[in-house]
Amino acid sequence: MSTTSRDWKLLTFILFMFIRTHADLPGSWELLVPDAGIASMHTAVTHTNTVILLDRTNIGPSRKLLPPHRCRHDPNDPVLKVDCYAHSALLDLTTNSIRPLMILTDTWCSSGQFLPDGTLLSTGGDLDGFTKIRKFTPCTESTPNSASSLCDWQELEDIQLSQGRWYATNQILPDGSIIIIGGRASPSVEFYPPRKTGAVNFPFLNEVEDNQMDNLYPYVHLLPNGHLFIFANNKAVMYDYNSHSIVKNYPVLEGGPRSYPSAGSSAMLALAGDYSSATVVVCGGAKYGAYLHRTTDSPANGSCGRIEATGPDPVWEMEDMPFARIMGDMVVLPTGDVVIINGAQAGTQGFELASNPCLNPVLYRPDQPVGLRFMTLNPGVVPRMYHSTANLLPDGRILIAGSNPHYFYNFKRAFPTELRIESFSPEYLSADKANLRPVFVELPEKVAYGAAFDAVVTVELPVVGVVEVNMASAPFATHSFSQGQRLVKLSVTSAIPEGPGRYRIGCVAPPDGRVAPPGYYMVFAVNQGVPSIAQWVHLAS
Ligand SMILES: *[C@@H]1O[C@H](CO)[C@@H](O)[C@H](O)[C@H]1NC(C)=O
Numbered sequence: 001m002s003t004t005s006r007d008w009k010l011l012t013f014i015l016f017m018f019i020r021t022h023a024d025l026p027g028s029w030e031l032l033v034p035d036a037g038i039a040s041m042h043t044a045v046t047h048t049n050t051v052i053l054l055d056r057t058n059i060g061p062s063r064k065l066l067p068p069h070r071c072r073h074d075p076n077d078p079v080l081k082v083d084c085y086a087h088s089a090l091l092d093l094t095t096n097s098i099r100p101l102m103i104l105t106d107t108w109c110s111s112g113q114f115l116p117d118g119t120l121l122s123t124g125g126d127l128d129g130f131t132k133i134r135k136f137t138p139c140t141e142s143t144p145n146s147a148s149s150l151c152d153w154q155e156l157e158d159i160q161l162s163q164g165r166w167y168a169t170n171q172i173l174p175d176g177s178i179i180i181i182g183g184r185a186s187p188s189v190e191f192y193p194p195r196k197t198g199a200v201n202f203p204f205l206n207e208v209e210d211n212q213m214d215n216l217y218p219y220v221h222l223l224p225n226g227h228l229f230i231f232a233n234n235k236a237v238m239y240d241y242n243s244h245s246i247v248k249n250y251p252v253l254e255g256g257p258r259s260y261p262s263a264g265s266s267a268m269l270a271l272a273g274d275y276s277s278a279t280v281v282v283c284g285g286a287k288y289g290a291y292l293h294r295t296t297d298s299p300a301n302g303s304c305g306r307i308e309a310t311g312p313d314p315v316w317e318m319e320d321m322p323f324a325r326i327m328g329d330m331v332v333l334p335t336g337d338v339v340i341i342n343g344a345q346a347g348t349q350g351f352e353l354a355s356n357p358c359l360n361p362v363l364y365r366p367d368q369p370v371g372l373r374f375m376t377l378n379p380g381v382v383p384r385m386y387h388s389t390a391n392l393l394p395d396g397r398i399l400i401a402g403s404n405p406h407y408f409y410n411f412k413r414a415f416p417t418e419l420r421i422e423s424f425s426p427e428y429l430s431a432d433k434a435n436l437r438p439v440f441v442e443l444p445e446k447v448a449y450g451a452a453f454d455a456v457v458t459v460e461l462p463v464v465g466v467v468e469v470n471m472a473s474a475p476f477a478t479h480s481f482s483q484g485q486r487l488v489k490l491s492v493t494s495a496i497p498e499g500p501g502r503y504r505i506g507c508v509a510p511p512d513g514r515v516a517p518p519g520y521y522m523v524f525a526v527n528q529g530v531p532s533i534a535q536w537v538h539l540a541s
Contacts, residue, residue: 025378026427027361032096032399033421037064038089039409040401040421042110042478043389046138047118047520047536051091051391052101053401056108058127059408061085063419066100074104076128079408088153091421092141093393099141103153105129111217112476113170113178113484116518116540120476121192122153123180124165131161133192162190162199167216167260170476170483174226174513179241181205181230182218189241200244208233212292214257217479219266219282221309222486224275226514229309231266231282233257238309253316255303258285261349263300263326265480268309269366270336270470272489275515281306281364283340284325290348296355297346300324304364322376325358327480329390331398332487333426334470334524334531338364339377339398341424342384343480349386351407357383357415361424382422385415389477390424394522394534397423428530435460438467438525438532441502446538447509455505456498457525457532467495469507471521471537488516509539 039062040053055062057072060079064086066072071084086100088107106129112122115135122134132155139151165183172178178192187205190198209215210233219231227247228239234257238248258264264285268278283304290298302324305316327343341361347354359379366373386405393399403418404410410417427433442456455469469490475482493506505525510516518541522534 025376026363027377028425028430029378029380030423030425031420032423033091033098035063035419036089036091036098036401036421037100037419038062038086039387039404039417039419040389041387041404042107042112042476043391043399043401044112044114044120044476045391045393045399045474046120047474048138048140049093049394050138050141051093051399052120052136053089053091054103054107054122055087056125057083057087057103057106057129058108062087062409064089064098064100066102070102072102072104074128090141099150101152103134104155105132105134109167109479111165111168111170111180111478111483113172114474114519115178116176118520121170121178123170123192124161124168124183126166130164130166133160159194162194163188167479169218169220169481171220171222171228172484172517172519173222173241174517176513176518179228181220182215182232184213184216202244204230204237204246205232208235210257212261212289214259214262216260217481218259219481220483221268221278221280222514222517223278223309224271224515225310229268229278229280231280232259250307250309250314251316253282253305254318255301255305256285256288258282260479261291262286262288263343263349263480265328265330265340267330267332267338267482267485269338270332270487270489271515275511276310277308278310279306279366280309281330281338283321283330284328284343286326286348291350291353294353295347296353298348300326300345317370319370319373322362322374323358323360326354327386327388328358329477329480329482331390331392331482332472332485333392334396334472334487334534335428335526335529336366336470336487336489338366339424339426340364341390341398342388342400344385349479351386352405354385354405357385359383363426380422380424382418382420383415384418388418391475391477391482392472392522393423394536396429396524396531396533397425399423433530436528436530438527440525440532440535443523443535444537446540449509449513449539449541450511451509453507453509455507455525457503457505458501459503459527460501463495463503463527465494466492467503467505468492468526469505470524470526471510471516471539472524472534473519473521486516
């Protein structure tokens, strides 16, 4: 045995013992950035492997200064008329460094979505940001000494939203345009680029509103039949956004209100096979009245409802999570399993309104029978309360940012403003699974709808049968919902051996924009539940 191989085995053994004694539950935590300078309330991963962190502007000083000589002059800012602090920043995943970004108008409780060219569209917010549209076109960070040419926010001057939108949800559509849905006192939808119709009334949002709102940040999923599944409070509809009509009313989901401020979460499960079926899961939420009466210790609900949204006669199938949870984030992994992470076990969304952090993530395995789907994972140590986020990274980890349940930055109160950024690594990244991990050696950078293409991977241990090739969108995560989150499993051939440890996989790109809207996707090869590092692939017509 060679020295390096022996050293490697010893190191692996020590690591294994360390993990054994320190973490009996699956998954591991890592502190990525000890002080990001801002608390990210909205987070999105770009196709240049950076992460856009976005807070709000009217909170006074953050802990990160803008570059020298750059300040925001705003006579209407309630706290700082001249503000030289960053309220948005860019995390470079290759170096874990943070670069301040310049955001001018208030993005508090705004919405967002990536456009087909990889530009992030940010819409609405509070005060001067209420009708604002902004763009961030990602660049490659590794161009030193060119600070002036580095990418930053651009605030559109020529167009704005038809209605102010605070707590709206965005979803990219099959043609690459964006629908912007709802918001406080805005029961309507509109589009970017703007359509002639302007804002179109959407009475469903009014009908489900109760005396503590519960219709904000609706859960929106683009179904593969081209319609939208829209859930607010405890009700859902299938919505035709072209004719602005309700195609179907779903049954009520029992267990209390789920959407903002009642703090549940939702994800659409992976689309696969002939893409004719889509299933949506809604998990957790606050007890009705917790927001109305500001009862911080009111126990959260721990139930999940699951519904085949495209089925002929859909019903909610109910199941309990191991923990009751509010403000959990549901992150669809490259495998199709879902991690539910962050949040608390009592109270509701809003400033100073929750208690009892839920430090244990749980894994939801959709293919298991009811009763066997949940697995409790290794707990973190940092409470991630109101205004925290979770995003899948191209290497399969989950990025955890934010938590600021206070109106301003406050490092003294319970659950202080959180500037640490962590990552959670699901068990599939553990060292003992490394020899199952595929590595891409060939993959196109761009694919067209319906196109056949090959992926070539290497794997250390022999592969028999199928290596999945799965495409994950990069969503806009905020307020415990990931706008535009989507996993599409491609139709693939069995892995064909091509020399030692090398396999060719025949793949077919999604048939159309209803299955996968145009844009950049993280493409993962998945072997026996172990994902590769993703490569970004541009899906276009
Ligand atoms: C959720 O709420 C419903 C209705 O109040 C209740 O019947 C159910 O037991 C709750 N489930 C959990 C797990 O909290």
